[in-house]
Amino acid sequence: MTAREYTADEMMTVSASRSLRDGTACFVGIGLPSTAANLARRTHAPELVLIYESGTLGAKPDRLPLSIGDGVLADTADSVVGVPEIFNYWLQPGRIETGFLGGAQVDRFGNINTTVIGGDYEHPKVRLPGAGGAPEIAASCREVLVVMRQSTRAFVDRLDFVTSVGYGDGPGSRERHGLRGRGPVKVITDLGVLEPDPQTLELTLTRLNPGVEVDQARAATGWPLRVADELTVQEPPTGEELDVLRRLRATIEE
């Protein structure tokens, strides 16, 4: 097959999709996580169980949902339950394998801010939407994937607000807080993939997207980015992945 053109966002979405394992349950947020999860279900993971915080368990939408409460999710779900049930019965006890989060800021230990930027909490420079389901998703899913475009504005040395905990301030932090899941196992970006160092838990560049240089990733990171000894390069999106992704996106771009 001849190589095809694709965007950095398409590579990021495909990379996120490939991180989802068939047969597992995934707590899906709207936007890029939802696109990636629906792509996975149409490619390598047909038995992926999609769970949305609106209360739909096992949704199988035939188009991309426009919000976490889109009617297509209720129409195609195995079951529709109330919001307290989704959080208390399904998320809190650790029944869900993968949580999928985005955010405005992330730090070197995978902690996430979706609350405020700049100023103080009462008088922020920018007020963001807030926590939503994220703190408990980050605490309770067995593992967490984070998807964010990489820039010095987003990948910061210090968060303005900790909305959701990754590895806190390093080893032992999750245990001290009583958080049950493993924490963020991958941060997937438009430049590559960061994974926690097994010893220090600091996010370390482990994979580059094709055509991206290490210096570019370093320049887009607000802390001195460490690079894994065995840095690999991702496979570009296959023709099938691109076709399915573009067909999916066309369902919401009238």
Add this chain to the structure above:
Amino acid sequence: MARILSLEEAIAELVHDGDTVALEGFTHLIPVAAGHEIIRQGRRGLTLCRMTPDIVYDQMIGAGCASKLVFSWGGNPGVGSLHRFRDAIQNSWPVPLEIEEHSHAGMANRYVAGASGLPFAVLRGYTGTDLPNHTANIKTIECPFTGEALTAVPALNPDVGIVHAQQADRSGNVQMWGITGVQKETVLASRRSLVTVEEIVDELRPRPGAVVLPKWAITAVAEVPGGAHPSYAQGYSERDNAYYRDWDPVARDREAFENWLGTEVLRAERSPR
């Protein structure tokens, strides 16, 4: 026992200045028409509660109805920020807005405790985040059996809970289906409640998975066809996605917003029923 009232009568009777009011709806079945009626009747000093304040809360905040917001995620779903909400927090326009901020799990459990007649709910949440530093209503509690540190949040018992549903019968029993969020908990947690419905029918036909709220659990029912617009009512209407997109430029500009308020809400026809 539920009484069938017009929307105008119901809001006039049930919602007072200074009340704590929850208009709930999780993307689906949002009681937007009821929110507009509250704006038209000029309520002030409300504490508005909602897990996902979206466009109708942006409009109520911009119209000056609210002095406090209790919430867990404020945004225009699929579009971006709520600019009237931001303007109120960042610039106190048109009036200062105090906030009490939670996570979804925390808010859902506050309603559960409220509906259960308990003073608080327990969850395993918030730990390690900055939220407890800014929200007095999040406390650590020790499990009396295991000693584990857990989180407690107090019951949320609004003065008035308002939700939208598909159907009621003529005596005020309500049935809703599809994504039903925290609507049941909101009605049961509230001292007074109003359910606006798409349609009043002679007899409710039971549906699998539907939530039924018996007439004796509801204060008032008002028939308001299309009362969830621009959100949707499964089986009745589709979500008006263009409205959510078109709201963004209106909300970004105070003058555009005030024009919108004048033409679309304050001088709009009241509900005919």
